Amino acid sequence: MAIFQVTSKMSLGGSNGIPKGTTVQVITPNGVNSVDANKIQAAIKQQLGKDLQTSVCVAAHFEVVRLK
DSSP: OOEEEEESSSOOGGGGSSSSTTTEEEOOOOOOOOOOOOHHHHHHHHHHHOOOOOOGOOOGGEEEEEEO
């Protein structure tokens, strides 16, 4: 299992989205050492209640740091 801290580099999703600097944690199963748009989108929805499109949740829009 890997845990990542994912922080937005910019505001995303318009007025109902998330502001720059928003941070969520993404947990991946054993053997998965990266995050993708689907995992980021799911974490944002679960932790913040914001339903962003997958196309907005690309890793390039986020700073990804592996915590564990």
